[in-house]
Amino acid sequence: MDEEILQLLRDAPSGFLSGKEISRRLKVSRTAVWKRMEQLRTLGYEIEASKRSGYRLIQSPDLLTPFEIKSGLTTKWMGKKIHHFQTVDSTNSKAYQLALNGAEEGEVVLSESQEKGRGRLGRQWFSPPSLNLYLSIILRPTIPPHQAPLITLMAAVATADAIRKVSGLIPQIKWPNDILLRGRKLAGLLNEIHSEMERIHFVILGIGVNLNMDEKKFSKEIRSIATSLKIEIGETVSRKAFLQSLLLELEKWHSIFLEEGSAVILNAWRDRAEVKGRQVKVTSFGEAIVGTAIDVDSDGALILKTKDGIQRRVMAGDVEYKEKVKS
Ligand code: BT5
Numbered sequence: 001m002d003e004e005i006l007q008l009l010r011d012a013p014s015g016f017l018s019g020k021e022i023s024r025r026l027k028v029s030r031t032a033v034w035k036r037m038e039q040l041r042t043l044g045y046e047i048e049a050s051k052r053s054g055y056r057l058i059q060s061p062d063l064l065t066p067f068e069i070k071s072g073l074t075t076k077w078m079g080k081k082i083h084h085f086q087t088v089d090s091t092n093s094k095a096y097q098l099a100l101n102g103a104e105e106g107e108v109v110l111s112e113s114q115e116k117g118r119g120r121l122g123r124q125w126f127s128p129p130s131l132n133l134y135l136s137i138i139l140r141p142t143i144p145p146h147q148a149p150l151i152t153l154m155a156a157v158a159t160a161d162a163i164r165k166v167s168g169l170i171p172q173i174k175w176p177n178d179i180l181l182r183g184r185k186l187a188g189l190l191n192e193i194h195s196e197m198e199r200i201h202f203v204i205l206g207i208g209v210n211l212n213m214d215e216k217k218f219s220k221e222i223r224s225i226a227t228s229l230k231i232e233i234g235e236t237v238s239r240k241a242f243l244q245s246l247l248l249e250l251e252k253w254h255s256i257f258l259e260e261g262s263a264v265i266l267n268a269w270r271d272r273a274e275v276k277g278r279q280v281k282v283t284s285f286g287e288a289i290v291g292t293a294i295d296v297d298s299d300g301a302l303i304l305k306t307k308d309g310i311q312r313r314v315m316a317g318d319v320e321y322k323e324k325v326k327s
Contacts, residue, residue, distance in 0.1 A: 001026060003067045005036055006045070009057040010071065018054030062239050064110050064133075073244050077106045078137065078251040085109070087129070089116040092192055092206040095136035099194065099202040105140040108247070117208065118190060120177070125188060126219050131212045132228070133243055137205040137250065141258065145195040148203060149300035149315070152177055152191045153269045154257045155205050158249040159187055160272045163209075165249070166242050167233050173273040175293075175302050175319050179209075184227035186210055207246070211237045262298055269296065280304065284317030293319075 004026055008017055023030045037047055037055060044061025060068060066082040073079055081104070088094045088111045095109040111134050117125035127134050141151065156173045163171045163179065163186065171187075172180045179187035190206035210228035218226050229237045257265050270276070278293045282304060289312055291304035302314045 001028070001032075001036055002040055002043075005033070005040065006057065006060075006067065009047070009055060012056075014053075015056045016050065016053035017056075021054065064112065064239060064243065068240055069110075069243060072240075073247065075247050075251045078254070079106065079108045079243075079247040081107045083107065083109045085111040087111060087113045087115060090114055090118045090206075091134050091136040092118060092190060092204050095138055095204045095206075096192060096194070099138045099204065103138050105138060105202075106251075107138045109136045109138075110134070110243075118206075119188060120190060125190075125208050126222060126226075127208065128213070128217060131210075131217065133207070133209045133211060133239060133246070135207055135243070137207075139203045139205055139254070141200060141203060141254075143200060143258075144198070145193065145200055146299055147262065148191065148193045148195070148200060149176065150257065150262050150265060151203050151205060152189055153296070153300050154253050154265045155189050155191070155207065155250060157265065157268045157272060158253040159189065159207060159209065159246060161253075162242065162246040162249045163187070163229065166237065166245055167229055169229075169232055171272070173269060174321075175273060175275055175296065176300065176316070181227055181229075181232050185222075185225055186227050186229065186232070205250075209242070209246070211239055211242060266296060266298065266300075275302075279322035281320045281322060282314050282317045283320075284314045289314065290322070 005022060008022055008025060019030045019033050022033045041047055045057065046059040048056040048058050065084055069082055091109045091111050091114060098107065113129035114127035114134050117127035117134060119125045156177065156179060159179055160171045160173055163169065169181055174180050177189040178185050187207065187209040192204045194201045210226060212230045213228040215223060215231055275293045276295060280291065280293050282289045282302065289304060289306065291306040294303045294305055297303055304312045304314060306312060
């Protein structure tokens with residue numbers, strides 16, 4: 001009923017709707033309407049009540065409920081179904097289960113916090129409640145499994161563009177899955193794939209973005225390497241607006257990838273990563289490789305030239321820049 005009340009208030013031409021009219025439309029008593037208004041206020045909705053004109057919605061809180069996100073979401077299919085949780089172990093694990101049970105492409109799992117937010121290789125993603133975004137999207141792309149890493153690059157481009165559109169700042173992508181501002185990690189991506197040799201069943205696209213976290217809220221271990229959009233722009237960011245922009249960018253880049261092919265994605269990624277010519281140390285499966293980054297190849301692997309002139313192709317690993325990162 002709360003959503004119906006909010007919808008009625010949003011649709012009211014003059015902004016105001018009388019308690020009598022609401023109770024008539026919802027077929028409940030006026031006392032029940034009044035009680036729901038009180039409840040909505042406790043959730044953070046600012047609702048004006050005037051004896052003469054009735055109720056008016058002045059402001060909605062920055063909640064990530066499906067109802068709030070859908071109002072103003074302009075995507076065609078991404079995020080049309082949202083599973084919202086107060087807490088989960090990991091949104092990726094939740095989405096994986098849903099996908100195994102037949103959830104459709106574009107369904108999104110969102111959580112206010114994660115108890116076991118995951119990074120790559122068993123690492124953790126710090127996920128305190130109500131400040132940031134932790135989401136996982138179910139994709140069912142018709143591409144061969146060896147191209148799955150390109151989904152990470154595509155999603156990195158989309159995430160970087162959403163950050164630029166919302167904040168005006170230009171983030172940098174760090175191969176393979178980090179988004180940086182001033183050299184600090186603002187967002188991380190974790191893609192998990194369920195496939196056979198020839199066919200992808202689904203990809204879970206996991207994205208964590210630090211939006212409204214203050215420096216002191218970060219755990220000690222990551223305080224000096226991480227940042228949030230609020231730290232960078234000095235003001236609170238609407239999580240809802242950011243999420244809507246992120247879903248729109250993801251839908252756009254996803255269709256570019258499928259319709260125009262990987263070359264467009266790779267070029268967009270190169271523009272936002274500026275990796276070419278960088279001195280890097282890459283740790284891959286326990287081996288440290290130092291060299292000059294040359295490019296990413298058509299499967300998303302990083303190509304390096306070591307100091308003895310040998311070209312190496314790295315499929316997975318962690319990159320450390322040997323020179324200072326540009327701000
Ligand atoms: C990642 O791994 O960067 C992937 C992070 C993906 C998180 C999302 S949240 C929604 C979805 N559900 C999940 O369970 N996960 C995804 P990796 O490249 O391995 O980086 C992990 C490292 O980043 C950690 O070891 C820390 O050093 C650092 N880190 C952890 N939490 C962070 C945070 N909130 N902000 C910035 N850096 C963080």
